[in-house]
Each structure stands twice: as C-alpha cells, then as structure tokens.
Amino acid sequence: MDSAFDSSPVGILGGGQLGKMLAQAGADWNLNLHVLDPAEDCPAACCAKQTLGDFRDYETVLKFGADKKIITIEIEDVNTKALEVLSGKGIRIYPGPEALGIIKDKGSQKQFLQSQGIPTSEFSLTSSRQEIENLVRENKLQTPFVQKLRTSGYDGRGVLMVNSPADLNLLLEGPSLIEEKIRVQTEIAVLAARNTHGEVATYEPVEMIFHPEANLLLYQESPASISPAAASRARKIAADLIHSMKIIGLLAVEFLIDENDQVLVNEVAPRPHNSGHHTIEGNLTSQYHQHLRCILGLPLGLTQVTGHTVLINLLGEPGFSGPAKYQGIDSCLALPGVYVHLYGKKETRPWRKLGHVNILGKTREDVKEKADWVRNHLKVIS
Numbered sequence: 384m385d386s387a388f389d390s391s392p393v394g395i396l397g398g399g400q401l402g403k404m405l406a407q408a409g410a411d412w413n414l415n416l417h418v419l420d421p422a423e424d425c426p427a428a429c430c431a432k433q434t435l436g437d438f439r440d441y442e443t444v445l446k447f448g449a450d451k452k453i454i455t456i457e458i459e460d461v462n463t464k465a466l467e468v469l470s471g472k473g474i475r476i477y478p479g480p481e482a483l484g485i486i487k488d489k490g491s492q493k494q495f496l497q498s499q500g501i502p503t504s505e506f507s508l509t510s511s512r513q514e515i516e517n518l519v520r521e522n523k524l525q526t527p528f529v530q531k532l533r534t535s536g537y538d539g540r541g542v543l544m545v546n547s548p549a550d551l552n553l554l555l556e557g558p559s560l561i562e563e564k565i566r567v568q569t570e571i572a573v574l575a576a577r578n579t580h581g582e583v584a585t586y587e588p589v590e591m592i593f594h595p596e597a598n599l600l601l602y603q604e605s606p607a608s609i610s611p612a613a614a615s616r617a618r619k620i621a622a623d624l625i626h627s628m629k630i631i632g633l634l635a636v637e638f639l640i641d642e643n644d645q646v647l648v649n650e651v652a653p654r655p656h657n658s659g660h661h662t663i664e665g666n667l668t669s670q671y672h673q674h675l676r677c678i679l680g681l682p683l684g685l686t687q688v689t690g691h692t693v694l695i696n697l698l699g700e701p702g703f704s705g706p707a708k709y710q711g712i713d714s715c716l717a718l719p720g721v722y723v724h725l726y727g728k729k730e731t732r733p734w735r736k737l738g739h740v741n742i743l744g745k746t747r748e749d750v751k752e753k754a755d756w757v758r759n760h761l762k763v764i765s
C-alpha cells in the first residue's frame with residue numbers, strides 16, 4: 384500500500400498562479416511536485432520542479448507524465464489524448480481525461496449540464512460566424528444573446544455579448560456556444576471537492592461584484608449575500624455535478640442568479656479556481672490543500688468560513704508596462720486582516736492579473752471599507 388506522503392512525483396499541467404498556490408500547499412507536506420509549463424521561470428517554479436514544455440502538445444505531455452504517480456491540472460486546455468494514454472498505463476489522472484474532455488469544450492459541457500437536468504440558460508451550437516449571421520437574418524436567433532467560443536477562452540476572452548444587430552460585426556470566428564442572455568441579479572460560485580473515496584464537500588458560495596461599466600471584477604465576497612435557500616440550492620447542484628462527472632479533485636461551479644431567483648449554472652472548471660483564492664485565509668481548508676487531499680486519497684478538510692472575506696485582484700496599473708513594482712504594499716500590510724498574494728510574474732501590463740489580496744474581518748462593512756482602502760493604496764507600476 385503506498386502512502387500519500389511517499390516521494391513519488393506528482394505532476395501538474397500548467398505552472399501559472401494556480402499551479403504556484405497548489406505547489407505552496409504541497410510544500411507543507413513536502414510533496415514531490417513537478418509542473419509542466421512553456422514559460423521560463425513560471426510562477427509555480429518558485430515551489431516545484433519545472434519541466435519546460437507545452438501542455439497542449441501530445442508528445443510533451445506523454446513524456447512529462449511517464450514517471451509520475453498522479454497527474455493533475457491547473458488549466459483545462461491540455462492534451463487529453465496523451466492523458467488517456469497515460470491513464471491506460473496506470474497513472475492516475477485527476478480530473479480524468481473523459482470529464483476533462485467534456486468540460487474543456489464549452490459546447491459539450493453545456494450538453495452535459497442539459498443531459499443531467501441541471502438548470503442552465505437556453506443554448507444552441509454553431510460552427511461559424513457566418514452561420515450566426517444567417518440565423519439572425521432568418522429570424523431564428525434574436526438579440527440579445529451571448530456568443531462563447533467553444534474552446535480556449537478564459538477570463539472573458541472568447542465571450543461576446545451581442546446586445547443588438549449592430550454588434551454582429553464583432554462576432555468571433557470559430558465553433559461557438561450561443562446562449563440566451565440572462566438578466567443577472569447576482570453572480571456566485573461554489574467550490575465542490577471529491578476525494579478518491581467518493582466523499583464530497585462543498586464551500587459557502589462566494590459572490591462576484593463587477594464594475595458597473597468596465598468588464599472587471601471589483602470584489603469577490605465570502606460568504607455571498609444571497610438567501611439561505613439559494614445558497615443551499617447552489618451547493619446541492621455543485622455536489623450533484625461533481626458526483627455525476629466523477630471528478631476527483633475540485634470542481635468550481637459558476638452560477639448566474641436571474642431576476643426570478645433561479646439559480647442557473649454558467650460554467651464549471653475541474654481544478655482550483657480564481658473564485659476560491661479567498662479560501663487560503665477565509666476558510667478552514669484552502670482550496671489548494673483540499674485539491675491535494677482529494678487526489679492523494681486523504682480525508683477532506685472542513686470548509687467552514689473563518690469570517691467575512693473580500694478578495695480584490697491586483698491588476699497592472701494602466702499606463703505602466705515593464706518590470707513589476709509594488710507601490711503601497713507596506714501600508715496595506717500594516718492593516719489587520721490583510722493578506723497579500725503576489726504571483727511572481729516579472730512583467731506588468733495594463734490590467735494584467737499579478738496577484739490578489741484577501742481581506743478578512745468580522746463584518747461585511749469592515750472588510751469592504753478595508754478593501755477600498757487597499758485598492759486605492761496598492762498599485763502595480765513599473
């Protein structure tokens with residue numbers, strides 16, 4: 384019987400900030416973590432061994448995986464064909480290549496949600512820009528709607544709100560998921576975790592609060608200020624989904640709550656997620672430790688919140704490009720309950736995500752006030 388704590392290597396496909404924070408958690412248990420990432424000196428390289436290479440490439444993933452005990456991911460856009468081969472050789476792949484294949488294509492992901500009777504927006508699938516234009520011309524599709532490229536989108540890239548026919552000239556080229564545009568009242572996310580023994584835990588929903596004009600996350604609040612009924616509906620859906628997808632590890636489930644209080648699944652991600660960064664200090668078990676517990680077959684950690692948390696992203700200040708410098712960090716760290724997480728990206732660019740700050744306190748008002756203060760004082764310049 385092998386122990387979770389032996390020295391066999393555990394591979395992570397992707398070495399960005401999620402890989403870094405996973406590796407930081409792994410360092411607590413002296414795990415032998417290796418990341419595969421194409422960027423020299425990627426964020427995770429600080430705390431794990433790095434192999435330089437492209438996680439989308441079949442041969443590279445096959446070679447990287449050959450000597451690993453377990454392989455996990457920090458990004459969905461990886462070569463699932465190579466993972467299937469590795470799985471056939473007895474290497475444990477979490478999440479499994481089958482679930483990963485369904486999720487990395489927003490079209491098949493949506494079909495899966497529908498097949499399971501999970502509440503989600505109405506949709507159709509298209510193969511080209513021209514097809515969408517034809518559907519509108521023939522009155523088979525009406526604005527407003529949302530176009531999402533089926534693969535390779537992230538952080539809002541690959542998503543277009545088509546609010547009126549005037550926006551049709553902005554359509555993206557490629558196979559797409561077309562969704563009805565929901566009149567969103569609240570946007571939340573729930574993390575679910577499932578270990579190799581099939582035990583499932585979920586976290587309290589978090590709420591995303593966006594800038595009214597810029598497409599930018601202003602704060603993320605934990606716990607979300609939604610009704611207990613909506614919170615338990617969302618947690619139940621997340622638990623059902625991680626179970627039906629047979630995922631081992633984390634599943635982050637994004638929800639849109641509409642004006643009639645319907646809780647609709649927007650999309651899912653089978654890995655640590657940006658909506659779970661607050662769990663490092665804001666919950667009894669961080670998402671990163673929880674993910675490792677799941678894939679190593681360990682007992683799940685408690686998910687309870689430790690108080691109110693607001694997360695703000697640390698974005699490159701507009702007007703600055705070049706080596707990143709952090710201004711105002713000392714005064715922010717002087718505040719109680721302020722935890723700064725820098726990802727270690729060398730270069731800043733306008734709006735580039737370079738870190739996040741978790742702000743903890745006893746009341747929502749207290750944490751929001753501190754978050755505004757931090758936002759106004761902590762800047763990434765060059």
Ligand SMILES: Nc1ncnc2c1ncn2[C@@H]1O[C@H](COP(=O)(O)OP(=O)(O)OP(=O)(O)O)[C@@H](O)[C@H]1O
Pocket residue numbers: 504529531536537538539540541542562563564565566567570637639649650
């Ligand atoms: N059907 C919809 N109706 C209304 N708003 C939507 C709809 N789908 C998505 N959105 C909005 O667009 C945002 C981005 O969409 P989505 O989460 O699918 O894309 P993404 O590129 O994967 O984003 P991210 O990586 O930031 O999660 C959502 O967070 C939500 O605010």
Ligand SMILES: [Mg+2]
Pocket residue numbers: 637650
């Ligand atoms: Mg999303």
